[in-house]
Amino acid sequence: MNELDSLIEQARASFAKAQTPADLENAKALYLGKSGRITELMKGMAALSVEEKKRLGAAVNVAKQAIEAALNAQRQALADAELALQLKAEALDVSLPGRALSQGGLHPVSLTLERIEEIFGSMGFEVAQGPEIETDWFNFTALNTPQDHPARSMHDTFYVEGGHLLRTHTSPMQIRHAVQHVKRHRASLDAGLGMPEIRVIAPGRTYRVDSDATHSPMFHQCEGLWIGQNVSFKDLKVVFTDFCRSFFESEDLVLRFRPSFFPFTEPSAEIDIQFQTGPLAGRWLEVAGAGQVHPNVVRNMGLDPEHSIGFAFGMGPDRLTMLRYGVNDLRLFFDGDIRFLSQFQ
Numbered sequence: 001m002n003e004l005d006s007l008i009e010q011a012r013a014s015f016a017k018a019q020t021p022a023d024l025e026n027a028k029a030l031y032l033g034k035s036g037r038i039t040e041l042m043k044g045m046a047a048l049s050v051e052e053k054k055r056l057g058a059a060v061n062v063a064k065q066a067i068e069a070a071l072n073a074q075r076q077a078l079a080d081a082e083l084a085l086q087l088k089a090e091a092l093d094v095s096l097p098g099r100a101l102s103q104g105g106l107h108p109v110s111l112t113l114e115r116i117e118e119i120f121g122s123m124g125f126e127v128a129q130g131p132e133i134e135t136d137w138f139n140f141t142a143l144n145t146p147q148d149h150p151a152r153s154m155h156d157t158f159y160v161e162g163g164h165l166l167r168t169h170t171s172p173m174q175i176r177h178a179v180q181h182v183k184r185h186r187a188s189l190d191a192g193l194g195m196p197e198i199r200v201i202a203p204g205r206t207y208r209v210d211s212d213a214t215h216s217p218m219f220h221q222c223e224g225l226w227i228g229q230n231v232s233f234k235d236l237k238v239v240f241t242d243f244c245r246s247f248f249e250s251e252d253l254v255l256r257f258r259p260s261f262f263p264f265t266e267p268s269a270e271i272d273i274q275f276q277t278g279p280l281a282g283r284w285l286e287v288a289g290a291g292q293v294h295p296n297v298v299r300n301m302g303l304d305p306e307h308s309i310g311f312a313f314g315m316g317p318d319r320l321t322m323l324r325y326g327v328n329d330l331r332l333f334f335d336g337d338i339r340f341l342s343q344f345q
């Protein structure tokens with residue numbers, strides 16, 4: 001091996017040893033720097049003959065190019081290694097699932113109310129809303145429940161200033177809505193043309209002094225009212241049976257109308273349902289109170305009970321929600337625990 005070849009080998013070896021760009025530039029100086037080996041060789045040629053200059057010059061040039069090539073290759077290798085390290089350090093795991101914004105959703109009782117409105121809507125019922133702070137008149141007296149009536153004791157509630165109270169049921173909406181309806185059709189009534197039937201549901205919050213696994217001081221009710229010229233208990237049975245079967249998506253659901261008492265209906269019934277399949281099969285479950293609207297109540301609506309009759313019902317959407325989803329503690333609905341509530345989305 002001649003001297004130049006071994007110089008190239010030395011250069012390659014020392015470049016290969018360089019672990020950092022600084023090491024490499026130091027190694028480069030030994031060969032290609034101002035007083036590096038190649039530079040020295042070139043300087044030394046000044047004294048040679050033209051012939052020898054040509055021959056040796058060409059050879060030194062070849063060696064110089066080989067060393068420069070080795071230098072560039074090592075520069076590239078170090079840069080590649082550094083980039084690889086940096087990429088590794090800053091690596092992103094793109095397979096990790098993102099942190100999505102949660103969508104939120106409706107409360108299970110709201111889902112039930114929507115469902116109730118949809119089913120009764122399909123039967124021609126409008127939806128009415130009324131105040132949660134009521135007067136004694138609408139909550140009791142107009143509903144045939146005077147001051148001294150014993151039925152009031154079952155409706156112990158929260159009284160606020162001025163004789164107002166938190167409504168104990170949605171039944172006051174029977175009166176409020178009917179009075180509005182009559183007012184809207186006053187001219188037609190006065191002309192002896194009658195008025196369209198009253199067909200309405202009134203869902204909303206209600207309040208009583210009551211609290212255990214199946215009672216909450218705040219709960220929901222949905223009132224129903226259908227008043228026309230000849231609306232009977234038979235219509236109540238058809239409408240409510242259809243509703244329950246649609247609501248629970250169960251065609252073989254059985255209903256029982258059990259005689260009961262409410263001051264604002266006569267006759268009155270409590271409505272029980274019975275599933276034929278599933279975990280609750282065979283048990284009678286109370287879902288509503290109902291009856292033919294009492295003549296005194298019809299009068300308080302501004303109507304003549306000789307001509308306007310019909311039925312009313314009041315049901316518990318919280319209870320319906322518990323039955324539909326198989327929840328046995330009502331308080332879960334109102335604790336606001338997202339882990340519970342998000343299961344209904």
Ligand code: DAH
Binds near residue numbers: 311
């Ligand atoms: N308001 C009654 C209650 O809260 C339920 C009820 C019974 C409503 C009979 C009605 C009805 O409309 O006709 O206990």
